[in-house]
Amino acid sequence: PEHTFMLMLNAMRAGLHYHNKVIDGTWVEDGNFCLLDIPLIDLEDKTLGIIGIGTIGKRVTDIA
Numbered sequence: 001p002e003h004t005f006m007l008m009l010n011a012m013r014a015g016l017h018y019h020n021k022v023i024d025g026t027w028v029e030d031g032n033f034c035l036l037d038i039p040l041i042d043l044e045d046k047t048l049g050i051i052g053i054g055t056i057g058k059r060v061t062d063i064a
Helices: 002-012 015-023 026-030 054-064
Strands: none
Touching: 002 015, 002 054, 015 026
């Protein structure tokens, strides 16, 4: 279930986009401590849909 939340945070916080900015040097070249060219979206007040209530789905429900 923790992996599920990690994937949700990665999608909402544009993790791959910012990872690529570090790899290609854009982050360093920007000159700002925090490069935010894509808005970060919070999970707070969002609706979580769980498809399938197997072992993982039940644990995600418990944690959420």
